[in-house]
Amino acid sequence: xxxxTQTPKFQVLKTGQSMTLQCAQDMNHEYMSWYRQDPGMxxxxxxxxxxxxxxxxxxxxxxxxxxxxxxxxxxxxxLSAAPSxxxxxxxxxxxxxxxxxxxxxxxxxxxxxxxxx
Amino acid sequence: xxxxxQPDIHITVSEGASLELRxxxxxxxxxxxxxxxxxxGQGLQLLLKYFSGDTLVQGIKGFxxxxxxxxxxFNLRKPSVHWSDAAEYFCxxxxxxxxxxxxxxxxxxxxx
Numbered sequence: 267x268x269x270x271t272q273t274p275k276f277q278v279l280k281t282g283q284s285m286t287l288q289c290a291q292d293m294n295h296e297y298m299s300w301y302r303q304d305p306g307m308x309x310x311x312x313x314x315x316x317x318x319x320x321x322x323x324x325x326x327x328x329x330x331x332x333x334x335x336x337x338x339x340x341x342x343x344x345l346s347a348a349p350s351x352x353x354x355x356x357x358x359x360x361x362x363x364x365x366x367x368x369x370x371x372x373x374x375x376x377x378x379x380x381x382x383x
Numbered sequence: 384x385x386x387x388x389q390p391d392i393h394i395t396v397s398e399g400a401s402l403e404l405r406x407x408x409x410x411x412x413x414x415x416x417x418x419x420x421x422x423x424g425q426g427l428q429l430l431l432k433y434f435s436g437d438t439l440v441q442g443i444k445g446f447x448x449x450x451x452x453x454x455x456x457f458n459l460r461k462p463s464v465h466w467s468d469a470a471e472y473f474c475x476x477x478x479x480x481x482x483x484x485x486x487x488x489x490x491x492x493x494x495x
Contacts, residue, residue, distance in 0.1 A: 270426075299483070306392075308473060308487040309427075324482065356426060358483075370415065372475075372483060374426035 268292050272357050272375035279347045279382045287342040287378050289357030297360045297370070298340035302326065302353040303377075309356065315340055347382045354379050385410045387476050389486035396464050397494050404459040404489050406474030416457040417475040417483075418448055427473065433457060444468070469493045 273288045291298065299314035311324030315334040329351060331343040340359075344351060358372040386409040396402055408414060415434050419427040431442025438450040448459045457474060474486040 301485075306487060308387075308389075309485040311482060311484070314482065325484075358427075370477060371417070371429055371432060372419075372427070374419075374428075376426045377424075 270357055270359055270373050270375035272355075272378050274378060275376065276379050277381070279344075279380065281348060281382060283347050284343070284345050285347065285380075286344075287355055287357075287380070289340045289342065289375060290338050291340075291357075291359040291373070292338065293359065293373065294337060295359035295361055295373070296337065298334065299324070299358050299372075300330070300332065300340070300342045301356045301358065302351075303356060304353050312342065312355075344380075347380075349382045352380060352382045385414070385476055385478060385482075385484050387474050387484050387486040389472075389474055389489050391489045392487070393490045393492070395492040395494060398466050399463050402459075402461045402464045402468070402491070404472050404474075404491070406457045406459065406486060407455050408457065408474075408476045409455065410476060410478055412478065413450075413452065414476045414478040416448075416450060417477070418442065418446070418457075418459050419473045419475060419485075420444075421471045421473065421488075423470070430459070430472075464491075464493055466493045466495065 270291045296317045300312040301309040310326045313332040315321045355378045357375040360370045360372045388407045417432045418430040421427045433440050433450045471488045473488045477483045
């Protein structure tokens with residue numbers, strides 16, 4: 267089982283460049299999300315999706331775009347990278363809307379470390 | 384707005400000693416509560432979760448956590464720590480099934 271796969275694992279960008287962090291899951295999870303992890307800040311939700319064609323903003327959405335054209339994929343786009351976006355990014359997925367059943371447990375990818383110079 | 388507080392940034396314990404990591408949340412109703420562990424350079428792994436019922440929940444690797452509604456707390460415990468438990472621990476809250484909020488984490492060091 268591949269679970270949640272993130273690519274690339276490492277990336278260095280210059281200010282103003284654009285890039286896409288890829289996230290794919292093979293568990294047929296409806297819910298997918300992106301977090302950034304910064305020292306002393308924990309994980310902060312950037313964007314999330316509860317199904318194909320549906321996305322919504324989290325705590326820190328500015329500077330990031332997402333789309334969800336398929337159940338499996340949830341790419342995160344940085345249109346014009348800034349040094350403040352230097353971080354470790356995690357994609358996570360789960361079954362959606364099943365909190366009461368105990369099914370909404372997040373499965374995380376291994377992370378993507380991004381440095382913006 | 385919801386929030387999750389982990390008041391201890393860093394904890395050091397001796398191998399074999401007991402451990403308690405604190406977590407407090409701010410939310411009007413009883414949310415769904417989780418503890419995750421992150422080893423260096425890795426993603427997060429679920430330790431345990433609380434949804435309803437028995438307020439003492441058991442997880443993997445010998446961890447347990449107790450939900451106390453009156454204190455809005457969900458503290459993680461382990462009776463005897465192993466060197467392999469050294470990691471970062473995150474408490475998380477989910478109220479809707481769609482948005483998970485994480486605490487800032489507690490880094491655990493285990494000394495021999």
